[in-house]
Amino acid sequence: MHTTEKGNYLIEFLPYIKEFAGNTFVIKYGGSAMVNDELKMAFSKDIALLKFVGINPIIVHGGGNEIGDTLKKLDITTKFHKGLRITDEKTMEVVVMVLAGKVNKEIVLNINRFGGKAVGLSGVDANIIKAKKLLLEDVDLGLVGDVEEVNPDILMNLSKSGYIPVVSPIGFDDRGSRYNINADTVASSIAQVIQAEKLIYISDVDGVLDNNGKLISEIKIKDIDKMIDSVLTGGMIPKVLSAKEAIENGVKKVHIINGKKHHALLEEIFTDAGIGTQIVR
Numbered sequence: 001m002h003t004t005e006k007g008n009y010l011i012e013f014l015p016y017i018k019e020f021a022g023n024t025f026v027i028k029y030g031g032s033a034m035v036n037d038e039l040k041m042a043f044s045k046d047i048a049l050l051k052f053v054g055i056n057p058i059i060v061h062g063g064g065n066e067i068g069d070t071l072k073k074l075d076i077t078t079k080f081h082k083g084l085r086i087t088d089e090k091t092m093e094v095v096v097m098v099l100a101g102k103v104n105k106e107i108v109l110n111i112n113r114f115g116g117k118a119v120g121l122s123g124v125d126a127n128i129i130k131a132k133k134l135l136l137e138d139v140d141l142g143l144v145g146d147v148e149e150v151n152p153d154i155l156m157n158l159s160k161s162g163y164i165p166v167v168s169p170i171g172f173d174d175r176g177s178r179y180n181i182n183a184d185t186v187a188s189s190i191a192q193v194i195q196a197e198k199l200i201y202i203s204d205v206d207g208v209l210d211n212n213g214k215l216i217s218e219i220k221i222k223d224i225d226k227m228i229d230s231v232l233t234g235g236m237i238p239k240v241l242s243a244k245e246a247i248e249n250g251v252k253k254v255h256i257i258n259g260k261k262h263h264a265l266l267e268e269i270f271t272d273a274g275i276g277t278q279i280v281r
């Protein structure tokens with residue numbers, strides 16, 4: 001008997017399904033992976049598939065350009081400091097509306113169209129993300145926060161019961177303030193607290209690229225410090241540093257993949273070579 005080409009390809013999935021069934025993957029979804037309907041559908045199908053093969057995805061999403069677009073429509077002008085939006089009370093209201101309302105519900109709806117049972121939550125729900133104000137020396141960013149404590153109970157309960165939690169990166173504090181938090185940071189914090197098998201960043205680039213623009217398929221955390229400023233630049237530095245922190249704190253592997261490529265998530269997870277960069281101990 002001869003194996004068909006497709007059969008040959010599909011059977012490569014088997015060891016990974018076996019290895020990962022029952023594991024939790026925290027997936028940061030945002031940016032370019034959200035720019036058009038086709039990409040949104042591809043992502044939603046991938047997530048539904050993961051759940052059907054026994055993997056428990058927990059999604060943390062960003063806002064894409066939606067927050068900026070809505071602020072513009074409402075004629076609210078905001079200032080930026082090093083890429084971070086200075087967020088007053090009025091701006092924060094819009095952030096909550098857009099993230100926990102529009103963006104979150106759309107992701108949930110899309111996943112459910114393909115047979116998933118996604119449930120949308122913000123970090124305020126069931127006290128998932130206790131936050132503190134992000135303090136910078138030179139500027140007051142207002143309601144921009146950092147994670148203080150993660151309470152993953154509801155996420156674990158939902159996952160166990162067959163649901164797919166979709167979390168907006170909004171935190172709360174004891175004084176009743178809400179904070180806008182970087183979605184990469186929230187994903188990493190959740191992954192650490194639940195000791196996730198994988199933390200997956202869906203980004204705008206193929207992964208970590210070397211100085212010739214070639215993809216680096218694997219990075220060991222001991223090599224990261226010497227790569228900073230030589231190989232790693234710009235927005236990749238905080239991503240890779242948070243990957244390192246996650247692994248030092250018990251997450252097994254971190255992956256950075258390109259959200260613009262349809263089904264990159266499946267290729268990374270279920271093939272030997274993957275398609276992005278994996279960061280390992």
Ligand SMILES: NC(=[NH2+])NCCC[C@H](N)C(=O)O
Pocket residue numbers: 016217218253267268269270271272273274275276277278
């Ligand atoms: N970028 C890479 N080298 N990826 C390899 C992925 C291997 C395997 N599919 C995993 O998820 O663990």
